[in-house]
Amino acid sequence: MILGSPLTELKGVGEEQARKFAVLGIKTLGGLVEHYPRRYDDYSTVTPIGKLRPGAVTIEAAIKQVKGRRVRRGLHITEAIASDDTGSVRLIWFNQPYRAGAIKSDQRYFVSGQYELGRGRFAIMNPSMEMVSDLPINTARILAVYRSTKGLTSRQIRLAVYQALPLIENIPETLPLWVVKEQQLLSRAEALIAIHMPSSVEKLAAARRRLGFEEVFQLSLASLLNKQENQNEPALRIPFQEELAQEFVRHLPFTLTDTQRRAVWQAYLDLQKPYPMNRLIEGDVGSGKTVVATMVALMAIEQGWQVAFMAPTELLARQHADTIHALLSPLGKEDLVTMLVGALSASQKAKARTAIKSGKAGFVVGTQALIQEKVDMHKLALIIIDEQHRFGVEQRKLLMAKADHMPHVLSLSATPIPRSLALTLYGELDISLLTEKPADRKPIITSIISPNARAGLYGKIDEELAAGRQMFVVCPLISPAEEIMEAETAKARGLPPIMSSAEKAYEELRSKNFKHRRVGLLHGKLKPAEKQAVMERFVRHELDILVATTVIEVGVDVPNATIMLIENAEHFGLAQLHQLRGRVGRSHHQGYCYLLLDDSGAPSRRLRALEQSNDGFSLAELDLSLRGPGAIYGTAQHGSLDLRVAQLTDTELITSARESAQKLLQEDRNLLQYKELMLHVNRLRAVTNLN
Ligand code: ADP
Ligand code: MG
Numbered sequence: 001m002i003l004g005s006p007l008t009e010l011k012g013v014g015e016e017q018a019r020k021f022a023v024l025g026i027k028t029l030g031g032l033v034e035h036y037p038r039r040y041d042d043y044s045t046v047t048p049i050g051k052l053r054p055g056a057v058t059i060e061a062a063i064k065q066v067k068g069r070r071v072r073r074g075l076h077i078t079e080a081i082a083s084d085d086t087g088s089v090r091l092i093w094f095n096q097p098y099r100a101g102a103i104k105s106d107q108r109y110f111v112s113g114q115y116e117l118g119r120g121r122f123a124i125m126n127p128s129m130e131m132v133s134d135l136p137i138n139t140a141r142i143l144a145v146y147r148s149t150k151g152l153t154s155r156q157i158r159l160a161v162y163q164a165l166p167l168i169e170n171i172p173e174t175l176p177l178w179v180v181k182e183q184q185l186l187s188r189a190e191a192l193i194a195i196h197m198p199s200s201v202e203k204l205a206a207a208r209r210r211l212g213f214e215e216v217f218q219l220s221l222a223s224l225l226n227k228q229e230n231q232n233e234p235a236l237r238i239p240f241q242e243e244l245a246q247e248f249v250r251h252l253p254f255t256l257t258d259t260q261r262r263a264v265w266q267a268y269l270d271l272q273k274p275y276p277m278n279r280l281i282e283g284d285v286g287s288g289k290t291v292v293a294t295m296v297a298l299m300a301i302e303q304g305w306q307v308a309f310m311a312p313t314e315l316l317a318r319q320h321a322d323t324i325h326a327l328l329s330p331l332g333k334e335d336l337v338t339m340l341v342g343a344l345s346a347s348q349k350a351k352a353r354t355a356i357k358s359g360k361a362g363f364v365v366g367t368q369a370l371i372q373e374k375v376d377m378h379k380l381a382l383i384i385i386d387e388q389h390r391f392g393v394e395q396r397k398l399l400m401a402k403a404d405h406m407p408h409v410l411s412l413s414a415t416p417i418p419r420s421l422a423l424t425l426y427g428e429l430d431i432s433l434l435t436e437k438p439a440d441r442k443p444i445i446t447s448i449i450s451p452n453a454r455a456g457l458y459g460k461i462d463e464e465l466a467a468g469r470q471m472f473v474v475c476p477l478i479s480p481a482e483e484i485m486e487a488e489t490a491k492a493r494g495l496p497p498i499m500s501s502a503e504k505a506y507e508e509l510r511s512k513n514f515k516h517r518r519v520g521l522l523h524g525k526l527k528p529a530e531k532q533a534v535m536e537r538f539v540r541h542e543l544d545i546l547v548a549t550t551v552i553e554v555g556v557d558v559p560n561a562t563i564m565l566i567e568n569a570e571h572f573g574l575a576q577l578h579q580l581r582g583r584v585g586r587s588h589h590q591g592y593c594y595l596l597l598d599d600s601g602a603p604s605r606r607l608r609a610l611e612q613s614n615d616g617f618s619l620a621e622l623d624l625s626l627r628g629p630g631a632i633y634g635t636a637q638h639g640s641l642d643l644r645v646a647q648l649t650d651t652e653l654i655t656s657a658r659e660s661a662q663k664l665l666q667e668d669r670n671l672l673q674y675k676e677l678m679l680h681v682n683r684l685r686a687v688t689n690l691n
Contacts, residue, residue, distance in 0.1 A: 001167045003030030010163040020152040021160075033171070035157070035209075036195055039143035040204065041267050042139050043112040050086030055125065055611045058112040060084060060132060068100040080122070082111055089115070090123035102423055108132045110139035118561075128155060137162045142198045160195045163460040168192050174676055175214060179660050186210040195645075200531055212646030213657050216424060219643075220661035221671070222684035223427030227670070230428065231275040233406040236381045237269040238300050244331075251330035254438060259283075260292050263432035266298040267410060270430065271382075277408035280388065280426055282415070283434025284616035285582025288559075289412045290320060290543070291433070293384045296410055301336055301362040305381035309365045310399060312390035312554060314341045314528055315535055319557055320386065328363070336362035340369050343528030371398040381407055384622070387554050388413040393686070413618070414579065424658045443614045444585040446593040448569070448607050450600045457594060458513045464545050464563055465517055466613050469589060471563035473509065473547045474580055476571045477501040478523045500567045506547040514545060522548040553579050559587035569595035572608045574623045577618055585614075624649050 001009055005028060007018045026032050043058045046653040052059070061082035068078040078093040078100050090109060092101050103109075113127030138155050145159045161168075171189045173180065180187065186194065186206050194207035245268075249256065256264070263281050270277035283289050297307040309324070311317040321339040328334045338361030340352045355361035359378035362521075364370065380403040385391060388411035400407055411429070422431055449457055461471060476499050477483055486499045502523050510519040520534045520543040531551075538546045539558055546552070546561075555578060564584045569577065577595070585591030595607050609622050646653060663673075671678040 001029060001164070003028060003033065003171075007032065007160065010160055012163065013160055017152065020149055023149045024147060024152070029167055032157075032160060032164060033168055033192055033196075034616050034664070038147050038437070039145045040198070041143045041145055042201075043139060043143050046140055048086040049082070049084050049089050051262075052089060052122075054116050054122070055114070057111070057115040058110060059089065059124070060087075060108060060110055060140070062105070062107070063103050063109055063111070063129070064105055065343060066100045066103050068097050070321065080640070081111075086690065088532065090118075090121065091127055091129075092123045092125055093120050094126060096126070103129075106333050110136050111667060112139035112143070122584050137197075142204060143203065144196055144198075144266075158196075165193065168196075172676070174680065175217065176664060176674060176677070179217070179466065182214060183656060183660065185213060188214070199234035207630075208645050209653065210376065212643070212650070212653055214329050215643050215646045216657035217661050218677070218680050218684055220424050220427055220658045221677075221681045223429075223663070224661060224665055225671075225681065226685055227278075228270065228665075233276055234273055235276040235408070236305065236405050237274070238303060238305065238381065238408075239530075240268045240272060241299065241302065243297065244298065244302055247331060248298055248327075252291070252327075255435045255441075256291070257288065257434070257438055258286055259432075259434045259436050260665070263292050263434060264513050266430070266432050267292075268299060271296075271408060272534045277382075278429055278521075279409070279432060280411045280422075281431040281432045281434065282413050284437070284577055285414045285432035286437060286586050287414075288438055289386075289414075289434065290323055291327065293386075293410060294324050294411060297324075297382060298328070298331075298333075298364060298383060300382045301333065301409075304359075304362075304379065304671055306356075306359060306361070306377055307361070307363050307382045307384065308322060308370055308380055308399060308402070308497070309384040309386065310370050310391070311386040312505050313551070314343055314367055315531065315551065315556060316386065316554060317341050317365055317367045318535075323557070324363060324365060333362075336360075336475070338364050340366035340375065341370050341528075342356070342365060342367060342446060343412050343532065357640055364452070368395060371395055371402070375402065377402040379404075379407070383407050383409050385409070385411045389415050390554070393400050415575075423682055424471075424654050427658070440588040441585060442588075442590050444564075444581055444591040444593050446581065446595065446610055446614075447604045448595045448597060448609045450597050452600065461565070462514070462517075464592070465514075468560070469563065470541065470543070470558065470561040471545045471565060472561055472580075472583055473502075473545060473565045473567065474553060475500050475502040475547065475549060475567045478549055479503045499571065502547050503551050505567060509547060510546060517544040518542065519545045519547060522546055522551060524549060550576065550580070552583060556583055557586060558583070560589070562587070562589045564591075564593045565596065566594065567596050568598055569607060570598060570604060574619060574626070577606070577610055578619055581610070603640045621671065 007013045007029065008015060009029065017290045023507045024035065026035050041056055042562065043056055046058050046060050049059050049061065059082060063080050063082050066080040068076065070076045075093050076097045078096060078101065080091045081088050082091055106356055107128045108406050110132055111124060111125040111127045111129045115122065115124050130136055130139050131499055144158060145156065148154050148157065154239045157289060169189055171192060173188050191210035195211060195263050198204035210415040240428045257393060265275060267279055268277055280294055300307050309320060312651045317339060321337060325334045328337060338352050338355050339555050340349065344352065353375055355362050357376040383399055385396060465471065479501050480503060483499055483501050485536045502521060506519060506521040522531060522539055537543045562584050563580055566572065566577065566580055581593040584593060595610065597603060605626065609619060613619055671681065
């Protein structure tokens, strides 16, 4: 038996069960070992039958009077009586006819299951049972609950893991021994056994700490090594020109915040270093990242270099092109701005590509269209990636590959993850935080609105519209057809069908409550030209209300829009709601965000948190703690952040793992003494690499 062996090597796992394991992505014994439990049920306490209370219980008993019968088509019931010195209790199994034959009357068994009201009397329902032993697998212990699939239960997965124990016991250590000692960690083998078959709560915690530590440790090594590598690359040095920076600032319609100024300054220093810049500007929605990026880019274009600014959507790319055009025109450099997006006509695209290739386009703004093969850059020296987490590593690399020399990279992100975390996860990046909002901003007023308060709300909104403001209305779905589909899925899952569509909301608003206002509709199924036209009308204030889907979630900047109304708010995640809310409150006018509930039940903690806080960083922390391990705020597409054990809220663990990683690299810069570890880390480097 080796980690690479197929599951059929295990006793009791045949071809058919192996196929079910494959459904879960488990093809080898190694895959089985890595299939960590989703959660645990504590059945470790053996209770005398006379003292049973409803809930998860374990008894140690003899089992008698076993009877199986078919009640009707598709329902078979097995019943038995379990007894110990303190009393008796009924056991009931549904559709497990084999039970009857498996019970020996002269044996003692551990029986674990839910003690509850079943068929009129209290009984232990569908229990697991096995003969009393020192190492029970499915009873009388903390039981791992796995992600399972039809025909493959946690019970069966536990049996398979049990079969594999001799193999797991011999799994070699992957961490340096001094780290294991210094951090008082379990060995890898011990931790893997305990994560699947914990002997106590304490042992399980130790196993989680060990495996979580390893995850963060390897991730830290990966990003530190990436950073080392980046620092070995020669850079195009871009000297700082003070007068130019001053002139840019002089023409701004506002004063930069202190953190904006610091971010620009840090980037200017980076541009003069002997190795390429790799900096992340992290700032909450509305903190003003675009102007920072533009000011940094200015230094490069002034000196004849090309800058490429890539945004995740066409809407955003257009908006950035306009913004940058406006910011550069007082300096007479607006002609350098060229936009390349998929929706341009063939001849427009050809024209843009020619300008890009010749270098006439010094400041190229676009979408993924920029990374197409046909696009040739000219003296590309700086890449700016907006909404960084929306792009995969590959896309970044493709854009970088357009440069003759390793370019400088500036990434922008509104994903406000806590700093300690950012340093670990993005260890290869230097980070500038924009912690302030521009000074003229008032905090957005957020309110949760129950269905019966809708009419009153519309009155209040109309006053704002009458005063010249504008409103976004966001719906989770596009069309009534989708509503019907959604209703069916909801019904199948036993949930109420409540989602509303943008098309329906649009029809209702413009024909009823807001028929005296100009209402527009924006969603992902419109043609690019239609989207652009609607957006432009909204920007020019030819529309008062824009009904949309989450296409407007990212980056859209219309300062005169002050109201964000979100239908079916409970259907969105915290990060997404905060992003949506960030579309308003972008000027000196008071911003409002209304979260509409489907029914008059109590709102979730997520919504209440939004109502109370405007701070993306604290919401991010809350989101982390609500979601538990693995999930991280707003970064669903980021492969490297797929931590399975480490709690992202566990700052202590994250900090010590990062420090150990740094210490190891001081001792052995290239991990030459740790071949096995290097293998793991190299695999991670491929996905964490933000270079
Ligand atoms: P984000 O960080 O979400 O990308 P943007 O760059 O879109 O934010 O900026 C949001 C709005 O704030 C824009 O309208 C921009 O012109 C404005 N802005 C940026 N910096 C300042 C500032 N220091 N003072 C006032 N307004 C600012
Ligand atoms: Mg932005």
